[in-house]
Structure formats: C-alpha cells, structure tokens
Amino acid sequence: MQSKSLDFRQIEWWIVTTAILTAFLFILFVYRPQFYNDSGQAIFRFSSRLLILAILYGAFHLIHMVLIPMFQKESNKWPSIIWIVLTGMVSFGVAALFGYTAQLIKAPFPAFLLGIVVLYVCYLLAAHVLSQALTPPKVRDFQLYNIIRLILGYIFTFLCLIQLDPIANNGPSIIFGIFLPVIFIASLYNFYLVYGKRKVGLIKQSRWYNWGLMAVILIIFLIISIEANQEEFFFVGGLGTIAFIQLIFFPLTSLIFKKYDSYIGQIYSLSTQVNQGNASMDFLRSQINPHFLFNALNTLYASSLMENAEKTSDGIQKLGDMMRFMLHENQLPRIPLSREINYLRNYLDLQMLRFGAQANLETDFQINENQCAGEIAPMLLIPFVENAFKHGISSKEKSWIRLNLRCISGSVHLDLVNSVHPDKPASEQSREESGIGLENVKNRLQLVYPDRHNLNIIPNDTDFFVHLSIQL
Structure with missing residues (x-):
C-alpha cells in the first residue's frame, strides 16, 4: 500500500x-x-x-x-x-x-x-x-x-x-x-x-x-x-x-x-531468501571476475616472452573481448548462450597460447553450437574448464584435457576430463589453488537452477571427470 x-x-x-x-x-x-x-x-x-x-x-x-x-x-x-x-x-x-x-x-x-x-x-x-x-x-x-x-x-x-x-x-x-x-x-x-x-x-x-x-x-x-x-x-x-x-x-x-x-x-521468508541469494550471487561474481582478469594477464605476459608479436596481438584482442564480456554481460542475470560459448572459446584460445607448444599436453576441444539457443546465467561453464587447466597440466608428465560441449532439446551439456598430478610441487599447487574453487559455481547452480541442472564430479587417481547439464 x-x-x-x-x-x-x-x-x-x-x-x-x-x-x-x-x-x-x-x-x-x-x-x-x-x-x-x-x-x-x-x-x-x-x-x-x-x-x-x-x-x-x-x-x-x-x-x-x-x-x-x-x-x-x-x-x-x-x-x-x-x-x-x-x-x-x-x-x-x-x-x-x-x-x-x-x-x-x-x-x-x-x-x-x-x-x-x-x-x-x-x-x-x-x-x-x-x-x-x-x-x-x-x-x-x-x-x-x-x-x-x-x-x-x-x-x-x-x-x-x-x-x-x-x-x-x-x-x-x-x-x-x-x-x-x-x-x-x-x-x-x-x-x-x-x-x-x-x-x-x-x-x-x-x-x-x-x-x-x-x-x-x-x-x-x-x-x-x-x-x-x-x-x-x-x-x-x-x-x-x-x-x-x-x-x-x-x-x-x-x-x-x-x-x-x-x-x-x-x-x-521467501523475500529474505531471495535477498540472500542475490547477495550470494553478487559476492560470487565479485570473486570470479578478478580471478579471470589475473589469469588472462599472466597468460599474455608469458606469451609476450615466448611468442612473436602476432600471437600476442591476437591474445590481446581476445582478452579485450573477455573484459567487455565481464564488464557488461557478466552483470546480467541471463545472457544468450552463444555469448557464453564465445567467451569459452576465447578463454581456450588464450590458454593454448600459453600451453599449446607443450609437447606432453594432449587437448581435444569439441564445441558443437548446433541447437544452442536460449539464455543462460553467465560464467557457469568457465570455472570447470579453468579447473582443468589449473590441475590437469604438468610440465614434466603427460597431461590431457578433453572437452565436449553440445546442446540437446533446450539443454546444454558439458563433459570435461583432465589428467591429475598429485605430485605437483607444493609452491605451484598453492599458487594455482589461489583462484576460485568449484564450490562457487555449485552454489550458483543451486541458486539459479535448483531443479534444472545435473552436476557429476568423479575424481580418481589419474582423471578428473565433470559432467554438467543445464535445462535452459
């Protein structure tokens, strides 16, 4: 009233x-x-x-x-x-x-x-x-x-x-x-x-x-x-x-x-839960954004030392696309799924600038955008891919990252498997674990898609497997 x-x-x-x-x-x-x-x-x-x-x-x-x-x-x-x-x-x-x-x-x-x-x-x-x-x-x-x-x-x-x-x-x-x-x-x-x-x-x-x-x-x-x-x-x-x-x-x-x-x-009670959920999502986003900017800048720095200027300029362009995404679309509750996939491609390209020349790394990225229509909450796919690069690559041992992204009947499916290296140096392990964990994205999935997502994470001694499906 x-x-x-x-x-x-x-x-x-x-x-x-x-x-x-x-x-x-x-x-x-x-x-x-x-x-x-x-x-x-x-x-x-x-x-x-x-x-x-x-x-x-x-x-x-x-x-x-x-x-x-x-x-x-x-x-x-x-x-x-x-x-x-x-x-x-x-x-x-x-x-x-x-x-x-x-x-x-x-x-x-x-x-x-x-x-x-x-x-x-x-x-x-x-x-x-x-x-x-x-x-x-x-x-x-x-x-x-x-x-x-x-x-x-x-x-x-x-x-x-x-x-x-x-x-x-x-x-x-x-x-x-x-x-x-x-x-x-x-x-x-x-x-x-x-x-x-x-x-x-x-x-x-x-x-x-x-x-x-x-x-x-x-x-x-x-x-x-x-x-x-x-x-x-x-x-x-x-x-x-x-x-x-x-x-x-x-x-x-x-x-x-x-x-x-x-x-x-x-x-x-429902209003309180909604306000708490919005506050949680804002907090989670504030954690996510600085991490990706820091990671991307490190990638460009390493690329500028090891590669020629052409690859560096390409990396800068992709970083610019990612920064525009985070400054504008990442603040929206929903974005077109095509923009989320485009951001994922830019992220993979930037990481390959850094690790692409590594001989003991095997990668297989399959992204099928057919039938990928509708909207999705931003930054739900990247954390799993980022986790694969953080923990799935070793400078000494054979490593692999395999990604399969597809859309079926109004839902998006992500299958991701990466190698596991438990004997990584402690300093490297602690440095790479300073980023966000998977708990943040789990919380966001519970807030945004409480009954419309399926997340399976299966770790073992050699592989770390993730399956995520979201009903859009």
Whole structure:
C-alpha cells in the first residue's frame, strides 16, 4: 500500500459487482413471484427489476472496463466517446421503458439513472483530483491516496444503491450502509485489540477488550429496549448478538487472520531468501571476475616472452573481448548462450597460447553450437574448464584435457576430463589453488537452477571427470 498505487479499476469493478449481486439476490428473495398464483403484471415487474439491473451492470462494465481505458489509450478519442454516449443512451432507454411500463417509476424519465450517471462522473473527477494531489512526487508514497480512494469508491457505490431504491428497494443500501461497515469495524477491533493482543501474549488485555465490547453491546440494546418498552428486544437482540460475535464472528475472523499472518510470514521468508541469494550471487561474481582478469594477464605476459608479436596481438584482442564480456554481460542475470560459448572459446584460445607448444599436453576441444539457443546465467561453464587447466597440466608428465560441449532439446551439456598430478610441487599447487574453487559455481547452480541442472564430479587417481547439464 505504501510503495505503489492499487489497481483501482479492478477494485471498483469488484465493489460494484458485489453491490449489484446483493441487489439481485435481494430481488430474488424478496420480490420473487409465485408464477402460478401471481398476476402477469407482478411477474413482469419482477422481470423488469432484474433486466434493469442487468442492463445497468452491463453498461457499467462496458464503459468502466473497456471504453474508458480505450479513451485513455487511443490518440483518436472520438470512437470511444461515441461508444460511451451510445451505451448510456441504450441503458437510459431500456431503464425508462421497462421502469415506467412496470410501474417502478412514476414518470417515463429514469431519474435514478441520471443520479447514478452524475455520481459516476463526480467520482471520476474526484479520483483524478486525488491522483494529482496525493501521489508522488507531491507526497512521499501512495498510502494516503489509496486509503482515501478506497473510501471514496465505497461511498460512491453506497450512494448508487440509494439511487436504485425504486428498483431494488432499500435493502441493498441498508446492507452496504450499515451491515458492511459494522462488520468491517468489528473485524478491525478483533484484529488490533482482541486477536492482536492475544497474538503478542497480552492475554489479559485481550480479554478486557473482548468483554468490554460485549458490555457496550448489552448497554446499547438495554437502552433501546427501555425506550421501545420491549424487554424481549434486549434478550433476543443483545444476547443473540453477543452469541453470534463470540461463537461465530470472532472465531471465524481470527482463523482468517491466522492464515493471513502465515502467508505474510511465508512471503517475508521467501523475500529474505531471495535477498540472500542475490547477495550470494553478487559476492560470487565479485570473486570470479578478478580471478579471470589475473589469469588472462599472466597468460599474455608469458606469451609476450615466448611468442612473436602476432600471437600476442591476437591474445590481446581476445582478452579485450573477455573484459567487455565481464564488464557488461557478466552483470546480467541471463545472457544468450552463444555469448557464453564465445567467451569459452576465447578463454581456450588464450590458454593454448600459453600451453599449446607443450609437447606432453594432449587437448581435444569439441564445441558443437548446433541447437544452442536460449539464455543462460553467465560464467557457469568457465570455472570447470579453468579447473582443468589449473590441475590437469604438468610440465614434466603427460597431461590431457578433453572437452565436449553440445546442446540437446533446450539443454546444454558439458563433459570435461583432465589428467591429475598429485605430485605437483607444493609452491605451484598453492599458487594455482589461489583462484576460485568449484564450490562457487555449485552454489550458483543451486541458486539459479535448483531443479534444472545435473552436476557429476568423479575424481580418481589419474582423471578428473565433470559432467554438467543445464535445462535452459
């Protein structure tokens, strides 16, 4: 309520629908004719009441939910204006014809409908003034605007029901004007003073508010019964009201409040988990980016010492592509899979600039980009490949790295196997283990693809095997 405006068009539709439905039910139960005993005029009057209500509700729905949004959206306003006028004229004519013929109104002019139209126009103007005066940036938030407009919408509906008294009598307006506000106030009383106090452990205060309300109700009914000189009114009305509140109304509303508190708690818990997940992902990314920049710069430095300028310039170009990727696309929640694969190719090319001339290294890179469509969270494939270069290459022993990347039916699959050299020098081992581990990417996979990925890591004495599949 504080952060944004409510969807008042839908709220207004629901309020008016509830009011019209109440009027329909009142007519059905109060004016329902006995079709075998009542005269044809009584049946016609009954049908006319229902027909007029249906026509008015249809006109409201068409104007409020279709034509006014069309008027606000379209640049050419005249078609919407013409349709609004035609709808008003048709509903006006039907109400006049059936209202006068069925003797629901005394003159062939439906004054009640004119009153509803005036009320509706006044409500739209008042809503516009409120939106101009009580919404940001003129006020801090939408809270006051939402509250006042909700009250205004309820008052508009109540006044419209009063205008419909010739059609539905005063029953629906009494329900909306007395019973609903009483139920609403009693619900607030229970939520804040009875249920609310009991929820925070203030049992004694909750009981005082509960029985204090019962005492006030008894006093009111006692005064009314004395004024009317009807003792049964006190016993039937007062005690019956207290029994209804204690046995039905308060237990039912308290159950609803408990469900509401449970849902709010679940939403808060989920929001906390999402915030923690976003913070974790930001932290993981902050760990990943410096590592790759450091690794790539070391590769270029070694290449500049051992190779000619042509290869170095090619490496610099690939490094530039990688840096642009990390500065821009790596900050996005999703990127095209083709960009992730392109980054992977650049990484492999840079590493081969460094290790490609090593005689005891065997590499086999198979990247099949066919059917590789869709988007993926960035930097999910590289850590496994980087781990293979960190731990799979030895300057003295035979080494191998085999990579197979393919896409099948909306999923990407990575198979990677590298040699293992447990007898690497301690200084080299500690230096190369200073980068990120595989735990980071495991955490990211759990956050982004909790039920849509499969990761198998199988180490042994000679090989380190990784299989990763992600359902995009």
